[in-house]
Amino acid sequence: MKLLRLHVVLLAVVLSAGGWAQQQPSALTLQDSIRIALQNSRTLRLALQDERKANARVREARGAGYPQLDVSANYRRLDRVPKAKFPSFDPITGTFTFNEIEIQPIDSGTATVSLSQVIDVSGLVRTATDAASLYSRIANLDAQRTRNEVVLQVKQAFYDVLRAQELVKVAEEALQNAEIRRKLAQAAVEAGVSPKLDVMRADAAVASAQQAVITARNALQMAKAAFNNVLGRRVDEPVELLPAEEPEPEPAEFNRYLQEALSRRPEMMQANLGVSLAEKQVTAAMRDQLPSLVVRGQWDFNLKTSTFQPRESSFTTIAALQFKIWDSGQTQGRIEQARADVDKAKITIENVREGIALEVRNAYLSLQEAREKVAAAEKGLQAATESLRVARLRYEAGVSTQLELSDAELAYTQAEQNLVNARYDLRVAWARLEKAMGRYAQAP
DSSP states (O other): OHHHHHHHHHHHHHHHHHHHHHHSOOOBOHHHHHHHHHHHOHHHHHHHHHHHHHHHHHHHHHHTTSOEEEEEEEEEEOSSOOEEEEEEEETTTTEEEEEEEESSOSEEEEEEEEEEEEEOTTSHHHHHHHHHHHHHHHHHHHHHHHHHHHHHHHHHHHHHHHHHHHHHHHHHHHHHHHHHHHHHHHHHHHTTSSOTHHHHHHHHHHHHHHHHHHHHHHHHHHHHHHHHHHHTSOTTSOOOBOOOOOOOOOOOOHHHHHHHHHHHOHHHHHHHHHHHHHHHHHHHHHHTTSOEEEEEEEEEEESSOOSSOOOSEEEEEEEEEEOOOOOTTHHHHHHHHHHHHHHHHHHHHHHHHHHHHHHHHHHHHHHHHHHHHHHHHHHHHHHHHHHHHHHHHHHHTTSSOHHHHHHHHHHHHHHHHHHHHHHHHHHHHHHHHHHHTTTTSSOO
């Protein structure tokens, strides 16, 4: 009996442990987060559907230059049999008689098979296919542009969570320091070397530190909710992240970053292709006034012959050549519109180039600033750490006031916060610069 109870207890422990393990969120790396976000991103899915639509447009345009096969059939039934009377002369009797003949049966059926081929003498089909191919490439680049932006959003949200976690630790350490100071103040009051006011001040410092911890923890939860939103998950999904170990940002001159951005950014490629697409539209408008030629072969099948329609089948060959002589200036109007689109596309290239240059410049300057801030914050933390150590020794020895220790603790907490923010600002600045250079546009 005791053995049975032991087995039941062990089974319950195993099941509860397994359930607890299932409830624990699996820790995500930065690459895991990017993969999930790209899978769930509605914006990216919309861009991919646009690319799919553009690819289908290429097939549609190309198909216009291939043979077209059509089949049709119809059935007709009349309310009565149509008849006609034809006179005939009898030379023996010398009289005329009228014979009634069926013109067609009461019901009839026909079938037609038609094979047509456009002869692209004007190059209009070829131009339309080229334009559709350019549009497909532009749609593909738009998907890359969206991916570039999504990866940056993930990195920023990922770093915001890690930053918030570090700031929670800083706030909790500040609370511990305030509690230590309160104990020191209480001991000094009990020893008769400090006024009771020191304890009251220490209590106020502890309460203030507790509020800072509450604020930091709430900021962490908000950062996790924003992270889940970027990943396309429920905002209350548990979040557990593994620290990202990324290489130090590579030092380089601004012009090198700019040249890479101009050669890799999907927006720049889209703008260049936009000029080519607009030029194709000009060509298409000009070729619209050239002749068009269609050759067609048609098989007609008579499913029910009659006296006046004795053939069961027939074949017809048709060649249709069409010239546009005068359209009251419509074609010329379309040509001018297309040329205006070419000029607009060229202006767009300059706008895009300047926008990319500004984005790279801002990201570059932010990276330089973040590097300098990290170096300054590290020195500041070293100084604040030593200052706090000396201030505690002086206060414990009774040769300084609580205000000196309080100032040292505040300076130490601020220095820790500055270092945390500087380090994550550096990561975010580098991520923005990489995005500005278009490094996230293509899948690794």
